[in-house]
Amino acid sequence: MIKKRKYKNIFCAYIFLIVFLLSCLCNNVIYNNIGNLPENFYTNLEEVELLNKEKTLGNLYNVEFKNDILQTGEKDENSGTIIFKLFGIIPIKKVKVEILPEEEVYIGGVPIGLNVSTKGAIVVSNTMVDSKTNKVFSNKILKNGDVIIKINNQEINNIDDINTIIEEKNVENKELSLTILRNNKEKTITINCIKDNTNSNKLGVWVRDDLSGIGTLTFVNNKNDFAALGHPITDSSGENTVPIKDGQVYSCSLLGVEKGKTDKPGQLKCLFVQSNKNGIITKNTKYGIIGQYQENLDMIDANLTAKVGGRLSVKPGKATIVSSVSGIREEYEIEIIKANSQKTADDKSIVFRVTDKRLLELTGGIVQGMSGSPILQNGKLIGAVTHVFLKDPTKGYGVYIDWMLKEIDK
Numbered sequence: 001m002i003k004k005r006k007y008k009n010i011f012c013a014y015i016f017l018i019v020f021l022l023s024c025l026c027n028n029v030i031y032n033n034i035g036n037l038p039e040n041f042y043t044n045l046e047e048v049e050l051l052n053k054e055k056t057l058g059n060l061y062n063v064e065f066k067n068d069i070l071q072t073g074e075k076d077e078n079s080g081t082i083i084f085k086l087f088g089i090i091p092i093k094k095v096k097v098e099i100l101p102e103e104e105v106y107i108g109g110v111p112i113g114l115n116v117s118t119k120g121a122i123v124v125s126n127t128m129v130d131s132k133t134n135k136v137f138s139n140k141i142l143k144n145g146d147v148i149i150k151i152n153n154q155e156i157n158n159i160d161d162i163n164t165i166i167e168e169k170n171v172e173n174k175e176l177s178l179t180i181l182r183n184n185k186e187k188t189i190t191i192n193c194i195k196d197n198t199n200s201n202k203l204g205v206w207v208r209d210d211l212s213g214i215g216t217l218t219f220v221n222n223k224n225d226f227a228a229l230g231h232p233i234t235d236s237s238g239e240n241t242v243p244i245k246d247g248q249v250y251s252c253s254l255l256g257v258e259k260g261k262t263d264k265p266g267q268l269k270c271l272f273v274q275s276n277k278n279g280i281i282t283k284n285t286k287y288g289i290i291g292q293y294q295e296n297l298d299m300i301d302a303n304l305t306a307k308v309g310g311r312l313s314v315k316p317g318k319a320t321i322v323s324s325v326s327g328i329r330e331e332y333e334i335e336i337i338k339a340n341s342q343k344t345a346d347d348k349s350i351v352f353r354v355t356d357k358r359l360l361e362l363t364g365g366i367v368q369g370m371s372g373s374p375i376l377q378n379g380k381l382i383g384a385v386t387h388v389f390l391k392d393p394t395k396g397y398g399v400y401i402d403w404m405l406k407e408i409d410k
Helices: 002-027 029-035 047-054 067-070 161-166 359-363 401-409
Strands: 040-043 060-064 078-088 090-099 104-105 111-125 127-128 135-138 149-152 176-181 184-190 207-220 225-226 244-251 251-257 267-271 277-285 289-293 307-310 317-321 328-337 349-356 374-377 380-389 392-400
Touching: 040 401, 047 060, 090 401, 104 135, 111 161, 111 267, 111 277, 149 161, 161 207, 207 289, 207 359, 207 380, 207 401, 225 401, 244 289, 328 374, 380 401, 392 401
Parallel strands: 040 090, 307 380
Antiparallel strands: 060 078, 078 090, 104 207, 104 307, 111 149, 111 207, 111 244, 127 135, 149 176, 176 184, 207 225, 225 289, 244 277, 251 267, 277 289, 317 328, 317 374, 328 349, 349 392, 374 380, 380 392
């Protein structure tokens, strides 16, 4: 009887221990972070070894790296697998990974001028004017920032296409079917066109088919592919990633800096001349613009290069951003507060605080135009600046360099 009770107590103790461990596991922040990793990201053996050596995931977890290429004998040498294990034994997540490029990239950090032609036409004012009566009224159907991509199922590449299609149906109050982008989603609406005082059909809203602005170059690789900005070029409302037909980047002269304040982001004041083209833009993505760079000594420094670091190497602590806000390209100290674990791609991967007194004196923190500024940690390029905190310009967000690399590799 005593033995049965003893075995029962031991059994209960084991059950309690297992339940306790499982409970700790399910509520463990590191476990949740591992679970939130995407199915594919960039890393290499060096990063995995460092992860295990420094016990970045704590004492309960380690990571095993397998190079798929060595196992399969395939020629393509840029994929592998990592396995996260509990107690070094129990596999809890298996992820396909891309191998980080071995070659170094040229670090950006300089302001660039951007000009893109859009696919479609962007509504810049939803105020309609009846030119026969000169009556001004608000359009209840279209909103500022809507991108018109089709009219009556015909694609719109520029403003001229709108006039051509509407004039084909020279009937007063003709109902048109518009396909628009709103909040990055396609939507179909109907609207009546109006007549102007020459009896021509008009859509009745202000639109444009090009956009210009300032950003910062992030990096250029050895194939002259470049990435910049860190976030997409959007419409004036910031809600739509603008589909682009083509675009250019230009050398940019810094004229001054408007310092950032609470609820009032500062900005870089720059000038660029469109005759000084330095590259073409091929993609406008959620993580910045991608394109082909044309050689120019003002844009890159042949002596400023770095290897690329994957997200597994990003950790809270000291880092730097590269910027030319002083008139020359310099590194400024920041502190990474948090490296977010993201299952789906996002341009707010890294949360950081500016700690460099020089930068705080020059800009007050992060200002508009600094988007795309490279983020370096332990000598590696790990991300790019994307946003500033409106309530605190000394804080900002950054995107993992992973997401930008993926867009170049597509």
